[in-house]
Amino acid sequence: MNRFENQTAVITGGASGIGFAIAEKLAGEGAGVWILDMNATAADDAVKSLKDKGYRAEFVEIDISDEGGVKSAFQRIEDYGGCSIVVNAAGIVGPNGIPVTEVALSDFERTCRINLTGSFLVTKYALKVMLPGQYGRILLIASIAGKEGNAGMAAYSASKAGVIGLVKSVGKEYAESGVTVNALAPATIMTSMVEKMEAHQIKYMTDKIPMKRCGKLEEIANLAAWIVSKESSFNTGFTFDMTGGRSVY
Numbered sequence: 001m002n003r004f005e006n007q008t009a010v011i012t013g014g015a016s017g018i019g020f021a022i023a024e025k026l027a028g029e030g031a032g033v034w035i036l037d038m039n040a041t042a043a044d045d046a047v048k049s050l051k052d053k054g055y056r057a058e059f060v061e062i063d064i065s066d067e068g069g070v071k072s073a074f075q076r077i078e079d080y081g082g083c084s085i086v087v088n089a090a091g092i093v094g095p096n097g098i099p100v101t102e103v104a105l106s107d108f109e110r111t112c113r114i115n116l117t118g119s120f121l122v123t124k125y126a127l128k129v130m131l132p133g134q135y136g137r138i139l140l141i142a143s144i145a146g147k148e149g150n151a152g153m154a155a156y157s158a159s160k161a162g163v164i165g166l167v168k169s170v171g172k173e174y175a176e177s178g179v180t181v182n183a184l185a186p187a188t189i190m191t192s193m194v195e196k197m198e199a200h201q202i203k204y205m206t207d208k209i210p211m212k213r214c215g216k217l218e219e220i221a222n223l224a225a226w227i228v229s230k231e232s233s234f235n236t237g238f239t240f241d242m243t244g245g246r247s248v249y
């Protein structure tokens with residue numbers, strides 16, 4: 001299946017977890033992929049493993065919360081022929097397992113800066129590359145925490161609610177442009193981000209899933225691949241559910 005033949009996809013956070021699973025899926029269906037990540041060691045390994053499979057992959061080291069870095073990364077991508085798919089999967093969990101009264105301002109702001117400001121910057125510069133070609137697919141990884149709120153994760157939940165609001169707004173702004181802007185709201189998927197969380201926080205999140213299991217990376221990659229494909233042509237400004245039944249509106 002070569003759904004993404006002759007297309008270039010940019011995956012932030014593509015060095016690990018959900019981002020890497022999506023990068024591998026898109027590359028396996030023909031896309032050339034750019035991995036944008038702040039973890040150079042993990043990203044080098046990710047690119048190597050994609051190239052070992054015969055896929056096209058490159059890495060740019062960035063912090064998605066730094067406007068200069070995001071701008072120059074997309075400039076470089078444009079110089080190499082642009083991109084038609086951008087998935088923003090970079091993110092952090094921030095303070096967890098504690099009530100909001102114990103959350104330090106600096107931790108709250110850092111979580112929002114990476115998860116929300118980073119989503120804004122990636123969307124802004126992705127649009128600038130895609131709009132002239134009148135086609136593009138932007139997908140931001142939000143979270144069910146942004147819809148429902150997870151107790152013990154106020155900063156993360158607030159930042160992801162912001163991502164959902166961003167997508168609703170920007171999807172409408174560019175609805176006639178050929179570029180769609182959507183989000184995906186997963187429940188718990190076992191990745192290094194979740195493994196680092198407090199045990200009681202993980203239990204809280206997984207207990208809430210009606211299917212009584214975590215999501216799998218291939219499940220999220222399959223839905224993400226459809227959202228960023230040409231087949232998904234009448235969806236924009238929407239946050240898709242991936243929660244094993246925890247779904248909220």
Ligand SMILES: NC(=O)c1ccc[n+]([C@@H]2O[C@H](COP(=O)([O-])OP(=O)(O)OC[C@H]3O[C@@H](n4cnc5c(N)ncnc54)[C@H](O)[C@@H]3O)[C@@H](O)[C@H]2O)c1
Binds near residue numbers: 014015019088092118
């Ligand atoms: N795993 C889950 O259960 C789950 C559930 C809902 C949403 N999400 C979201 O999915 C996305 C991916 O999470 P994951 O579980 O794969 O985590 P992960 O930790 O495995 O991967 C995150 C990647 O983002 C990169 N990154 C972090 N901050 C960055 C920054 N400022 N600039 C550039 N790169 C940065 C990391 O280096 C890492 O490679 C995140 O946005 C997360 O909030 C995850």
